[in-house]
Amino acid sequence: MSAPVPASTPAPSPGPAGIRLGLAANLPQFVLLVAVNALVGGMLGQERITLPLLAESAFGLSAHTAALTYILAFGATKAITNFFAGTLSDAFGRKPVLVAGWLIALPVPAMPAWGPSWAWIIAANVLLGISQGLTWSTTVIMKIDLAGPERRGLAMGLNEAAGYLAVAATALATGYLAEVYGLRPAPFLLGAAYAALGLGLSTLVVRETRGHARAEAAARPTGGHHHAELSTRQIVWRTSISDRSLSAASQAGMVNNLNDALAWGIFPVIFATRGLSVAQIGVLGALYPAIWGLGQTVTGWWSDHVGRKHLITTGMLVQAAAIALVALGEGFPAWAAAQVLLGAGTALVYPTLLAVVGDVAHPAWRARAVGVYRLWRDGGFALGALLAGTVADLWSLEAAVWTVAALTAASGAVVAARMTETHPEKIR
Template sequence: MIVNLKNNILFFHLILQVLLVGLILGLFRTVIPALAEVDFGVPKGSFILLSTFVMSFGLVKGVSNYYAGIFSDRFNRKIVLVAGWILAIPAPLLIFYAENWYYIVIATSIIGIHQGLTWSVTQISSVDITEQQSRGFAVGLNEFGGYVGVAFGGILVSYLTDLYDVRIASLIFSYFIIFIALLLITFFVNDTKKYINEVSQSNQIDKEFIKNVFYKVSWRDKKLFSYCQSGHIEKYIDTAVWIFFPVYLYNIDMPILEISYVVGIYTVTWGILQIFTGLYSDYVGRDKLIIFGMIICSIIIAICPIYNSFIWWFFNSFILGIGMAMLYPSISSAVNDNSNEEWRATAIGIYRFWRDTGYASGAILIGVFSSIYSIEVGFYFVSVIMLLSVIILINYNR
């Protein structure tokens, strides 16, 4: 899959980097939503206000993804990776000294920049050093590393909050991870742009076409458009699990540790299975896995509110993780497949822009339905829009 031993070592460190990125995100996904009312005064039923930090995260991360791709093509991958970690440094202090919820929104926006730059670059770099026929596997491994980090980050921080105040726990946890990440980059991570330069020198590229790549990826190329909209809509599932699952379960008095297990099994299942689904997509194609994964998620999100027991929610989160594992690396790999090497990093950044802005639109729309009707109706809305996205994908990929 990878060219030589040296590149295998580099690939390992890129996976380790995205694992650390995921650990940072795990803090925000598990602890903050559940403790919002107690620590930050967010009203228990205020889904719109509670969604503000997800909206800011999605919008900022989406834009950061876009520029991560552009800067990676224009400069090099390592510079962007280092910048992403350095920019994360103020966020833990903002949480520690937070006087109201809007400090958390600002801190989350900073983490969104960090996530967009670092995660995008680790995936772009992993694909750079991977043979074309194995890119699904490479993307799967990258997503595996990141989302296993998200899962265990949330669980570890939940345990730390039993020993320390949540602000102290987040401060210690975050700065330890940032320090380790920068240390490893300094000594073990090299730039990978030279590998794609070797490939692209033999290809003739229309420079005017490259300038219009955003329009091509976003709309003009119907295949790429179908993948962008699928990526955008599938983030509604992630938004529901990230913000609305903890709120719903917290409101029915499920313990915080059990909530972390419900959210954690989703991300662990998703993360681990992506190794296999990414590899499988290299052999059977991307579209089947995307379609079946979205249908599974659509069904499960609709039946989650039937019962309030921990076992029921744990099981359904596990099935959601399977569905996401099928679709998530497959969409990214499909964008890689349909992009030219010269502008592949930019195309991935554009796709990730549309994908992660799904956090923002998802938070707004699910929040509106939850506030006007109920949080259960918000889940039903996600189910319906997932099915509509599948119809668009099938129509544009016949």
């Protein structure tokens, strides 16, 4: 269920050239971008169940570090592309970057479906990482542009909910297809349909939103010229280190995706070694992003009312507890409970961190700040693949799980100590 925009919200004032900010004023385009981001999430969901199982059954990769190379390739390329997506969308506009991302996605489903070697899987995930960096980053930036400051948390909640509900639905569907038709090629045909539809909508129907960011910047009475002069290097420094809230958000985002890499690459292997069927693994793989996706429709809106910091701190600690439950639990019911808990914790964190970046960053450099934040956040995929794979190879799968649980709890403590409240109406 999603939280509606309150009817009492005052109508936004028109900006330059009649541009209006706010969800109600831009509802058709906002809904369209939600749908586009669902297709972006579906491209990721096609791999969540199939690739961890393909690594050993089709390509004979038993070492966890080697098997997780596809997550490393995906995370590293997506992280770097996120950074450039913000810069490119400021320079050339949001829509061209979105369309370019979908063009790059077109060959991705065919490569794991019919590729003759693991190198094809790695290459597909390089392309997928570039595509996701361009498309997901741009849909985030465009929704922030449209929403304005009043409902930014709700906007991010809806954006991320659409993406991760699609991840969940596609993971569930591909688990079923793999059980019935085999791991290749049937599960990847969904991805081919998503890519074609996403490219068509982005090219023909989506409209440019850079003017909305300029309208919001013009409405701020002071500091606009100073902010416009910030270099990319200065923005990187602020987002990564010098600004307490932005830097706390960046590290929390990185650790969040570090534990998502564990859920993606290690959890299916644990469940398979404990005797679960592919269909059961598909259900567990879908349950976590489903709760994550549904929860964000509420938590993003909630952060607009109660503030950002405490939701993020709580969410990181809940994630840590859920990961520990995977190590401690035994059997489908216990692991299902862990996936629900992990999804709930991630829902508290994910849209709220993006809202923090939107709160703190000036519209003149916000797109680049989003790119830097997402560089750190999706770098967590690569770090998580390396860390989880190495620990699993040196000790055990369970040791990898406990290591990531401890890091996630520590990240929550960093947010509690370093971040200040950023919601404009909640700052004291």
